[in-house]
Amino acid sequence: MKIIHTADWHIGKILHKQELNEEIRLFFDWLEAYIMTENPDLLLISGDIFDMANPSNKDQELYYSMLNRLSKTGIETIITGGNHDSVSLLNAPESILKNMKIHVLGGVNEDIKNHIIPVYKDNKLSCIILAIPYLREKDLKNVETADKSDPDADKVSLAVQGYYDRCTALARKLYGSDVPVIAMGHLFMRGSLTSESERDIHVGNLQGIESKYIHPDIAYLALGHIHKPQRIGGNERIRYSGSPVYLDFSEIRYPKQVVIIQIEQGKLTIQPMPIPKFRELLRLSGTYSEVSAALDTFTNQYPLKAFVELDITEPGFSLEVQQQLDDLMEVNHAQYKIIKRKMSMGNKDNLLVNNLIQYERMEEMTPLRMLEILLEDEGLDEVLVAEIVKQYSEIIESMHD
Ligand SMILES: [Mn+2]
Known part of the structure; x- marks a missing residue:
């Protein structure tokens, strides 16, 4: 049995x-082609x-057409x-997708049996999937926690553990202990390396869940x-x-992948499988002339136009450079598109000018980031700031439910 x-x-x-x-569309083409050749x-x-x-x-059209494929x-x-x-x-x-061999579990179901999916190959049970979605605070409220004796453990970790333990135990009870159990999760694990594109990952659990x-x-x-x-x-x-396509400039340093899991006689082999790159995200920093020289020699090697972020530092204030940059932003280039710019001119004596130039970044700021800046400005104690940010995130999160 082969799993992606x-x-x-x-x-x-x-x-x-x-x-x-x-790029999502190109990823879908790649994934479909992979499935057709490798038959997972x-x-x-x-x-x-x-x-x-x-x-x-x-x-939604993009999503459903992919499910159809x-x-x-x-x-x-x-x-x-x-x-x-x-x-x-x-x-x-859900009910229409079931006929297409697609199971969907958007949230926690009252009957935990619905989260346990046996998967058969050639009429033989090959593995059991614990299809567990993102666990919201309200889902964890009534979970019997696993180990109350560990004083270092936080409540969220214990409740998550309790939920997974319950599903594992029920899976064993229903299907025996001969087949491997594979779980799904949308969790923040302790020790994971994040990027700038995850939103409010720390909700309810600042430290993350330990693998133990x-x-x-x-x-x-x-x-x-x-x-x-x-x-x-x-x-x-x-x-x-990881995400199949680059969602942010902070992700450009690592390749994208899916993971292939093979099960043979109950044993698992786990192998990452690289996804081709569809679009270059390019960060250029330096003076205006350094950056524009780099753009002049840039050659795009990927199917989609590159997205460029400019971070320009000029030694002194110059209207001319400001104008040149504005013009550069307007250019419709075949190989790239500048989608973000930051610029600072000189340093301390031009603070006001810099603030004005930076002002446009305001619209890119999340409300959470604004709150953090405000709290920083107030000079509040770090622990208190973390607590306010956490509670604020929870309110925002509950509005998305
Ligand atoms: Mn995400």
């Missing part, structure tokens, strides 16, 4: 006013299907909701939430597949 693990598609994501659906049996998508809880009709390949698919997803939006087509809380019977934990592909704590069995 992916997550964090973020259909509808907009980066500095630019849609990223073109199962596809796991661990949350954050859409970037927003209320995706546009166009974004997946169904035509014959693969079985399991989709769980992430913190960006609307539970009811994902669940709405993951039940030893879970042979593989297919994670979503963090966009950089990685193992947790050097552990092969706990992995983030």
Whole structure:
């Protein structure tokens, strides 16, 4: 049995006013072609299907047409909701998707049996999937916590552990202990390396969940939430597949991938599989002339036009440079598009000018970041700031539910 693990598609994501659906489309083509050649049996998508809880009709069209293509390949698919997803939006087509071998679990179901999916190959039970979506605080309220004796453990970690333990135990009870259990999750694990494109990842759990809380019977934990592909704590069995396309300039240093899990006679082999790069995200910094020289020699090697971020520092204030930069932003170049610019001229004596130039970044700021700046300005104690930010994030998060 062969399984593909992916997550964090973020259909509808907009980066500095630019849609990223073109690269998602190319990823879908690649994924479909891979499935047709390699014939995997199962596809796991661990949350954050859409970037927003209320995706546009166009974004939904992209999603459903992909589900249709997946169904035509014959693969079985399991989709769980992430913190960006609307539970009811994902669940709405549940009954029709079931006929297409697509299971969708947008949120926590009252009957935990619904989160346990046996997967068969040639009429033989091959593995059991614990299809667990993003766990919201309200889902964890009534969970029997696993180990009350550990004084260092935080409540969220214990409740998450309790929930996974309950599902694992029920899976064992229903299907015996001979087949591997594979769990899905949309969690923030302790020790994971984040980028700038995850939104409010620390909600309810600042430290993240330690891998020791993951039940030893879970042979593989297919994670979503963090966009950089990685193992947790050097552990092969706990992995983030990462997002399939670049969602932010902070992600440019690492390659994108899906994870392939093979099960043979109950044994797992885990292998990352690189996804081709569809678009270059290029960060250029230096003086105006250095940056424009770099742009002059730039050659795009990827199917889509490169997106460029400029970070320009000039030794002194110059209207001429300001004008040249404005003109550069307007150029419709065949190889690249400048989608973001930062500029500072001189230093202390031009503080006011710099503030004015930076002002446009305000519109790119999230409300959370503004709150942080405000609190920083107030000179409040760090612990208090963290607590206010956490409570604020929880309120915002509950509004997305
Ligand atoms: Mn995400």
